[in-house]
Amino acid sequence: MSRLMRTSEIEKRPVVTMGGEDIAQIKDIVFAASGGEVGGFTLAGRGLFSGGKKEGLPWNSVVALGSDAVMVVDEDALQPKQEVIDSSAASGGSGGNVLGSQVLTDTGTDLGKVVDVIIEIGARCDVVGYEIEASEALANKGQKVLIPLPDTLAASSEHLMVPDAAKEFVSDDLAGFGASVDAFRSRLKGSD
Amino acid sequence: MLFSEADGQKVVSNATAGTVGKVHGLVVDPASRQVVALELKKTDGGDTLAWEDIAAFGADAVTVADAEAIGEPSEAVAELTGKDHRLVGKRALSDGGDELGKVKDVVFDPENGAITGLVVEKEELAGERLIGVGSYAVVVKAE
Numbered sequence: 001m002s003r004l005m006r007t008s009e010i011e012k013r014p015v016v017t018m019g020g021e022d023i024a025q026i027k028d029i030v031f032a033a034s035g036g037e038v039g040g041f042t043l044a045g046r047g048l049f050s051g052g053k054k055e056g057l058p059w060n061s062v063v064a065l066g067s068d069a070v071m072v073v074d075e076d077a078l079q080p081k082q083e084v085i086d087s088s089a090a091s092g093g094s095g096g097n098v099l100g101s102q103v104l105t106d107t108g109t110d111l112g113k114v115v116d117v118i119i120e121i122g123a124r125c126d127v128v129g130y131e132i133e134a135s136e137a138l139a140n141k142g143q144k145v146l147i148p149l150p151d152t153l154a155a156s157s158e159h160l161m162v163p164d165a166a167k168e169f170v171s172d173d174l175a176g177f178g179a180s181v182d183a184f185r186s187r188l189k190g191s192d
Numbered sequence: 193m194l195f196s197e198a199d200g201q202k203v204v205s206n207a208t209a210g211t212v213g214k215v216h217g218l219v220v221d222p223a224s225r226q227v228v229a230l231e232l233k234k235t236d237g238g239d240t241l242a243w244e245d246i247a248a249f250g251a252d253a254v255t256v257a258d259a260e261a262i263g264e265p266s267e268a269v270a271e272l273t274g275k276d277h278r279l280v281g282k283r284a285l286s287d288g289g290d291e292l293g294k295v296k297d298v299v300f301d302p303e304n305g306a307i308t309g310l311v312v313e314k315e316e317l318a319g320e321r322l323i324g325v326g327s328y329a330v331v332v333k334a335e
Contacts, residue, residue, distance in 0.1 A: 014328065016285060016289075016326075016328055016329055016331070017324070017326065017331075018287065018323050018324045018331050019222075019324040019325070019326045019331070020282075020285070020324045020325050020326025020327070020328055020329045020330055020331045021326035021327055021328055022326075022327070022328035022329075063287065064287060064288040064289045064334075065289055066285075066286065066288045066289020066290040067289065067290050067291075068285065068289060068290055068291040069285055069289040069290075069291075069329075070289060071285075071287055071288070071289045071331075
């Protein structure tokens with residue numbers, strides 16, 4: 001079963017081995033495929049005074065991402081941080097931070113600013129939507145709403161471009177959002 | 193039998209009929225899902241009784257051939273001893289990364305030491321779901 005999550009919820013989550021040891025905690029998400037996928041994570045040490053770690057965690061070493069921990073087989077799951085960042089960048093990863101970026105439709109309407117990223121956890125870790133603070137183009141201006149993303153998207157440091165149809169598939173909470181994403185993506189495929 | 197029932201049981205020598213120690217903890221090997229030794233207190237020397245040196249694990253007492261059975265832990269047992277390797281009181285985490293609650297007790301077979309169940313909050317999980325025990329959590333297979 002796949003599962004939707006906000007990336008802000010993942011930060012600080014412990015990385016735990018199958019042997020029950022917490023070896024790190026999540027610091028930041030490394031995006032890949034132009035921001036359409038999660039390529040891995042940068043890490044911090046556990047404990048109050050430990051800072052960033054030299055190792056990162058590539059997504060393909062993650063056994064499971066649950067609501068309380070990120071599970072890995074053992075310490076060998078960790079790789080040099082730069083390798084995780086570089087391999088994500090090689091797939092066209094922006095690696096960059098999308099928070100605060102303006103979401104524009106391909107017809108030039110501003111839908112709002114990104115406040116969180118919604119991922120779907122399966123074999124890959126797909127970015128399926130953004131939580132945005134809605135602009136006046138949407139009915140619930142000022143509120144936080146979820147907007148689905150196409151499989152691939154164009155992103156620069158200022159703007160994220162989405163098809164105009166995305167605004168018809170806005171939802172208020174994660175519960176119904178999976179269905180919205182599916183409906184939106186099959187609509188896009190149908191119109192090809 | 194529950195770990196909580198085994199804890200505190202007296203260890204009696206079959207040779208002298210005297211009490212030679214008291215059970216103070218059970219050492220578990222998560223890889224084989226077995227109790228591999230007992231930690232003892234109130235002994236004359238040594239604090240470890242390897243599972244294979246137990247004569248019988250009864251309802252009221254653990255018997256040994258004689259006090260010689262009690263000694264220092266082997267290297268393998270020493271590696272599995274200590275609070276990082278204890279199950280009871282620790283959080284149970286599924287291999288899917290979800291917390292299930294605290295491990296309240298452990299069920300084992302007094303005949304052979306096999307771990308047959310984990311009591312997590314009010315639920316008993318099958319012992320075969322145990323994957324690993326570390327300083328942070330007891331990891332169990334998700335359902």
